[in-house]
Amino acid sequence: MKQGVLMQYFEWYLPSDPHLYQKVKADAQHLFDIGVTALWLPPAFKGIGGTQDVGYGVYDLYDLGEFYQKGTVPTKYGTKDEYLQAIQALQQVGIQVYGDIVLNHKMGADGYEDVKASEVNQHDTYDIEKQNEWIQVPTLFTFPNRHQKYSDFTWDWSCFDGIDYDAKTKRHATFLFQDKTWDSQVDNENGNYDYLMGADLDFSNHRVVSELKRWGEWYLDTTHIDGFRLDAVKHINASFYQDWLYHMRQYTHQELFTVGEYWHGDVQKLLQYLSEVNYSLSLFDVPLHYHFYEASRSFGQYDMSQIFNNTLVQKACMNAVTFVDNHDTQPQQGLQSWVLDWFKPLAYALILLRKDGYPCIFYGDYYGIEKPSLSGQNQVIDRLLYLRQYYAYGQQNDYFYDRHIIGWTREAYGLACIMTNQNGGQLYMYVGQQYQNQIFYDYLENVNETVTIDDKGYGLFTVQDGSVSVYIPKK
Known part of the structure; x- marks a missing residue:
């Protein structure tokens, strides 16, 4: 598999x-x-x-x-x-x-509605800047060209808790509808990060x-x-x-x-x-x-x-x-x-x-x-x-000791990965005693030299500057 x-x-x-x-x-x-x-x-x-x-x-x-x-x-x-x-x-x-x-929001409404809403601070949505003003919002979704096929559900302002546009004043701001609250189980960035864009769905509405x-x-x-x-x-x-x-x-x-x-x-x-x-x-x-x-x-x-x-x-x-x-x-x-x-x-x-x-x-x-x-x-x-x-199966042995040259091996079929974000170098890594005296080569072809696994199951693997090499057994 x-x-x-x-x-x-x-x-x-x-x-x-x-x-x-x-x-x-x-x-x-x-x-x-x-x-x-x-x-x-x-x-x-x-x-x-x-x-x-x-x-x-x-x-x-x-x-x-x-x-x-x-x-x-x-x-x-x-x-x-x-x-x-x-x-x-x-x-x-x-x-x-x-x-x-x-499912977070909807856009491109088929009609507008007049609702009461409060303008909130975009950087702290709990901070109300203007309370309960009448605004005109694109929140009516009737999908006239679908003719109620699959669903006859009509979305209106009550299905949402906020929006970012008042068509009456052509003003872009974040508005919270009257008698609505932002969802609570959300990220706390901006005070409360319920509002992202568009007409924001009200997930407390059954x-x-x-x-x-x-x-x-x-x-x-x-x-x-x-x-x-x-x-x-x-x-x-x-x-x-x-x-x-x-x-x-x-x-x-x-x-x-x-x-x-x-x-x-x-x-x-x-x-x-x-x-x-x-x-x-x-x-x-x-x-x-x-x-x-x-x-x-x-x-x-x-x-x-x-x-x-x-x-x-x-x-x-x-x-x-x-x-x-x-x-x-x-x-x-x-x-x-x-x-x-x-x-x-x-x-x-x-x-x-x-x-x-x-x-x-x-x-x-x-x-x-x-x-x-x-x-x-x-x-x-x-x-x-x-x-x-x-090849990437079996016991994993990590060599994450150096600040720049790191590597790991997988023992099941023989794999040794070594990489660096700086100068090239070498790592002495264990691939398994079952591979002793076998020759490993870099499948990514970044290093030409092969590696012979020693009697203890270790090999000395090389990587070039700012590169990665992955060694597997030569067949």
Whole structure:
């Protein structure tokens, strides 16, 4: 059985033509062959931006590219039929599919309503700056072009607790609706980080919660996906997703693997959230990403022996999805923190060749990025995936003693990884006595010299400047 490898199959600046779903379908066998076991597809529902919406400006959860809304039938990624065909093609070759779920907010309303609201301080949402004024807000969602197919639910202002725009005065600010309170089980940045963007869903409204459960059932029945990636979980009551996931798992009698995006560099915040949801889902290891980012930009000064210190994979490895970069961290994005190209092979070795964590590969790292034009690193990632699939098993021995040259070995099939963020050098590492007198070579071809394992099962492994080498037995 293959070791799990997740791939995020999109980046922010993908063109809308050709449709991504068509590419996914054609790419399914290749993805399976290189060792991908699950694919995270982008949000599939119609957004406010039509074919230009990446998927996070959610308009209609029931429109997967089926209805003429927001100036288009297809979403940025294709039609509903293409989406379903892509999912089926992936599952037929043995790849699971995770849907990207965006329930925090809605955008692109069909009408306006007059409501009483208080303007709050954007940097401290408990601080009310103007109390109870009448504003005009885009909160009426009737989806006239869907004609109530799949759901007759109408969203009005009572389904939300706040918004960031008053159409009457054309004023951008954060407003809390009268008789509403921000969700409490959220991140405490900005006092309370319930509000993120758009019309913010009120998860204390039972009608809203019931409709989201009905939608979840419909989405699973329609797509037959295998799991979820949850967007912006730190802005949503923790109890909501714990309850919603329990409902979906009971409904399908399936595991429905789920990973949430809780964007914070402090691992304690992630651990607190996992505790609040009773470890019912995994989280992306954001602290580890920031370690990669810092290491890639520290001109060799980063202490590589501490690369896993205070990361989720260190503190809660069973709930950690490790990654190098994603659509939010890529250049020109709001959370831009791009790991430099020279460090990418080191970072991918750190997530793919060790025993802990569920690694996620980014489309932009593999295939490249449209804007700014950045080349992919598919050749080295393919090699690391091969090593994960055939060699990265068994007892793991760590050599994290030096500030710059670190390494580890895996004993089952013989693997020794060594890397440095500074000058090259050597590590004397144990691979197992069963390999004595065997010759190991660098599968990544960064070092030409081979290594002969001694009678005690050790070898002296070499790495070049700012590089990574992975040694395996010569056949």
